[in-house]
Amino acid sequence: xxxxxxxSIEDIISDAKIYLETRIEYxxxxxxxxxxxxxxxxxxNAVVIICFVLAFLFGSVTLAMFLSDIFHSFTAGFGCVALLxxxxxxxxxxxxxxxxxxxxxxxxxxxxxxxxxxxxxxxx
Numbered sequence: 847x848x849x850x851x852x853x854s855i856e857d858i859i860s861d862a863k864i865y866l867e868t869r870i871e872y873x874x875x876x877x878x879x880x881x882x883x884x885x886x887x888x889x890x891n892a893v894v895i896i897c898f899v900l901a902f903l904f905g906s907v908t909l910a911m912f913l914s915d916i917f918h919s920f921t922a923g924f925g926c927v928a929l930l931x932x933x934x935x936x937x938x939x940x941x942x943x944x945x946x947x948x949x950x951x952x953x954x955x956x957x958x959x960x961x962x963x964x965x966x967x968x969x970x
Contacts, residue, residue, distance in 0.1 A: 906931075 906927055914923025938945055 910924040910927040912923070913926045914920045917923055917926075
């Protein structure tokens, strides 16, 4: 009887070791998956931001050159663009709370959309 109990305790210890090793491997793979998703998301967002910044800069220069042609003065054209950006900055400063709320809501919505997509993909 004791020999039977001893053998079952050894089996339980062996099963516990296998379970622990499997759990460690699962955790490692889960972390690798999360980190790779995060890195891919960061790289994608960085590329998109860089493209938007470049488009914004080239668009600004194009608008300034166009206005310079209309006003027949580089100073007036680039000054109008600078004045436009100054007005935008003042508008954002005045409506800072609502602007922050808008950005926060967009970030939360994006997070929950990704979470819903992930849950949908896991069900399929």
